[in-house]
Amino acid sequence: MTEAQPFMTMKNIEKSFNGVPVLKKVTLQVEQGEIHALLGENGAGKSTLMNILGGVHQPDGGVIQIHGKEVKNLNPRVSQEHGISFIHQELNVVSDLKVYENMFLGSELQNKFGFLKVEEMCAQTSEILAKLGVHINPKEYVRNLDTSYKQLIEISKSLLHKSKLIIMDEPTSSLAEHEVKRLFELMRNLKKTGVSIIYISHKLKEIKEICDRYTVLRDGELVGTGYIKHENLDSITKLMVGKSISEERLTKEHSLGPIMLEVNDLTSHGQFKHIDFTVRKGEVVGFTGLAGDGRTELFESLFGYRKKYTGQIKINDQLVKIDHPQNAVKAGLGFVPKDRKENAIIKDLSVIHNMSLSSMGHFEKAGFIQDKSEQEKFHYYKGKLNIKVHNPRVTIDKLSGGNQQKVIIAKWLEVNTDIIIFDNPTQGIDVGAKQEIYQHIISLAEQGKAIIILSSEAPEVLKLCDTIYVMYQGEITARFKGEEATEDEIMSYATGSKREAEKIG
Ligand SMILES: Nc1ncnc2c1ncn2[C@@H]1O[C@H](COP(=O)(O)OP(=O)(O)OP(=O)(O)O)[C@@H](O)[C@H]1O
Ligand SMILES: [Mg+2]
Incomplete structure (x- = not known):
C-alpha cells in the first residue's frame, strides 16, 4: 500500500436489474478526509452505487477496494465492519419505536446479564442529537415527531458507529436551513478527524458549499469527476443533464385578472399573525422564509387542516x-402537501396506479381531478418530467427516489381547482425536471388559475413568482414584485435582520 492510495475505490462497477443495466463500469474514488459529491439526474444510479458499497446490493462486476485492499461479498454488516455508514435516502426509522430504540436498533447495549442498558442508550442518543442541535426526549415515540427529526435521527444513527466513510444520500431533503447549517458544521468537523463523506444532493448550492470533489453519473455511466472549486453551477448542471439550464426568470410580465383570494388579518396564536395578502387570477405568488416562519401553518389553516384562527x-x-379541507376544496382551493416521500407513496402499488389513484380523497370526492385516462396521463408525464421507468406496472419502490417524487407530483399537477397551493413542489427532483415542473405551474397560471408556491428555496420563488412574500416568525416582513427581488434581500427579511412596514403593500 502506498501513500497515494485513495481511501476507497470502486472500479468498473456493473449492475443490472431484470436485464436492464443501471450501472455501466462506474469508477468512484474517495480520498481520506474529503467530502465527495455524487451527482446525477433522478435515476442516474447514485443510490444503486451506494447500495453496493453499503452491501445492500451485490454488483454484477467490478472491484471495491479499501486502502487498496479488495473487499468482497459485502453485506450491510460487513460494510459497517469496514467502517462504512449509510444514511439512506428513504428514511429507515421505525415509527412505532422510541427515538433511542431506533438509534440502537440491531446494536443494542446490554449488560453482562443480557439486560438492555436503557439509560446508557438514552444518554448516548441525547449526546449525539445535541451535536446536531436537536433536543428531544430519547424516549419519545418517533411517530410523534416531524419528518425533519426523523431525518436527523437517521443521520445520528450513522454517527453512533465510529465510521471512516459516511454515505449521505440526500440527507437534507426534509431539513430546515438551520439544521442544514448544523449538519455542515458537523461534516466539517468529521472531515478534520479524517472521516470521508460521500454526499448526494440535488441542491447544487449545498454541493458548492460543502464538497471538495465530485463525480457525475448519467444514465449509469461515469461522465465526469474533478474538483468542485474548478466548476460553477452551470458547468456541473451541464455534466448532469447534458445541457445548460437557464437561471433566468421563467415568468414574463403579463396582465393579471381580478382578485381570486383575499386574506385579511389572519391570526393564529403562536403560529402566525396579521397576515394580509391577495392572489389574482393568473398570478403566481410565492411565500418563502426560514424554518419557523409559519408559512406551512398559515396555509394549512387556510385549507382547513387547523381550525383555530381569526381573520x-x-x-x-x-x-x-373554512374549517375542513372538504370546505376548502368546495370553495375552489387545492393543496399539494410537502413530504410526499413519506406521506403519499404507496409502496406496493404499481407506478401507474400511484399516479392515478387515491390519497387525494377530498379532491376526488369533490370531482376536482381532471379526467384523463390512466395511460394517457402516464405517458404524458413520463415524457414531460423524464420519469425513468421501463414498465409502468412495476411497483413504485423499484423507481429511484426522485422518480417516485415525479410520479406523485404528476398526480397532483392534475388538481383542477381555481386556486392551487404547492408546498415544496420540487423536493428531491433533479434540476432538469424542476424546470419542467416550473413550466407546468406557469402554464396553469396562464390558463387562469391562481397559484401559491411555498418554498424554502429563494431561487425557486425568484424564478417563478409574480409576487413574493417573505415571512419571519409568523409575520409577513416583506412583499416584492418577482422581477425586483434578489436572493440577498429575501434573506435579510427572512432572517429578521430587516423589516420594513412600508414594504408590505
Ligand atoms: N430494486 C430495484 N429493482 C429494479 N430497478 C431498480 C431497483 N433499484 C433501482 N432500480 C433502477 O435503477 C436506476 C437507478 O436508480 P437509483 O435509485 O440508483 O437512482 P438515483 O441516481 O439514486 O436517483 P434519485 O436522484 O432519483 O434518487 C433507476 O432506473 C431505477 O428504476
Ligand atoms: Mg437516489
Whole structure:
C-alpha cells in the first residue's frame, strides 16, 4: 500500500436489474478526509452505487477496494465492519419505536446479564442529537415527531458507529436551513478527524458549499469527476443533464385578472399573525422564509387542516369560513402537501396506479381531478418530467427516489381547482425536471388559475413568482414584485435582520 492510495475505490462497477443495466463500469474514488459529491439526474444510479458499497446490493462486476485492499461479498454488516455508514435516502426509522430504540436498533447495549442498558442508550442518543442541535426526549415515540427529526435521527444513527466513510444520500431533503447549517458544521468537523463523506444532493448550492470533489453519473455511466472549486453551477448542471439550464426568470410580465383570494388579518396564536395578502387570477405568488416562519401553518389553516384562527378569507369576493379541507376544496382551493416521500407513496402499488389513484380523497370526492385516462396521463408525464421507468406496472419502490417524487407530483399537477397551493413542489427532483415542473405551474397560471408556491428555496420563488412574500416568525416582513427581488434581500427579511412596514403593500 502506498501513500497515494485513495481511501476507497470502486472500479468498473456493473449492475443490472431484470436485464436492464443501471450501472455501466462506474469508477468512484474517495480520498481520506474529503467530502465527495455524487451527482446525477433522478435515476442516474447514485443510490444503486451506494447500495453496493453499503452491501445492500451485490454488483454484477467490478472491484471495491479499501486502502487498496479488495473487499468482497459485502453485506450491510460487513460494510459497517469496514467502517462504512449509510444514511439512506428513504428514511429507515421505525415509527412505532422510541427515538433511542431506533438509534440502537440491531446494536443494542446490554449488560453482562443480557439486560438492555436503557439509560446508557438514552444518554448516548441525547449526546449525539445535541451535536446536531436537536433536543428531544430519547424516549419519545418517533411517530410523534416531524419528518425533519426523523431525518436527523437517521443521520445520528450513522454517527453512533465510529465510521471512516459516511454515505449521505440526500440527507437534507426534509431539513430546515438551520439544521442544514448544523449538519455542515458537523461534516466539517468529521472531515478534520479524517472521516470521508460521500454526499448526494440535488441542491447544487449545498454541493458548492460543502464538497471538495465530485463525480457525475448519467444514465449509469461515469461522465465526469474533478474538483468542485474548478466548476460553477452551470458547468456541473451541464455534466448532469447534458445541457445548460437557464437561471433566468421563467415568468414574463403579463396582465393579471381580478382578485381570486383575499386574506385579511389572519391570526393564529403562536403560529402566525396579521397576515394580509391577495392572489389574482393568473398570478403566481410565492411565500418563502426560514424554518419557523409559519408559512406551512398559515396555509394549512387556510385549507382547513387547523381550525383555530381569526381573520377573514374571501374567495372571488365572497367571505368563506373554512374549517375542513372538504370546505376548502368546495370553495375552489387545492393543496399539494410537502413530504410526499413519506406521506403519499404507496409502496406496493404499481407506478401507474400511484399516479392515478387515491390519497387525494377530498379532491376526488369533490370531482376536482381532471379526467384523463390512466395511460394517457402516464405517458404524458413520463415524457414531460423524464420519469425513468421501463414498465409502468412495476411497483413504485423499484423507481429511484426522485422518480417516485415525479410520479406523485404528476398526480397532483392534475388538481383542477381555481386556486392551487404547492408546498415544496420540487423536493428531491433533479434540476432538469424542476424546470419542467416550473413550466407546468406557469402554464396553469396562464390558463387562469391562481397559484401559491411555498418554498424554502429563494431561487425557486425568484424564478417563478409574480409576487413574493417573505415571512419571519409568523409575520409577513416583506412583499416584492418577482422581477425586483434578489436572493440577498429575501434573506435579510427572512432572517429578521430587516423589516420594513412600508414594504408590505
Ligand atoms: N430494486 C430495484 N429493482 C429494479 N430497478 C431498480 C431497483 N433499484 C433501482 N432500480 C433502477 O435503477 C436506476 C437507478 O436508480 P437509483 O435509485 O440508483 O437512482 P438515483 O441516481 O439514486 O436517483 P434519485 O436522484 O432519483 O434518487 C433507476 O432506473 C431505477 O428504476
Ligand atoms: Mg437516489
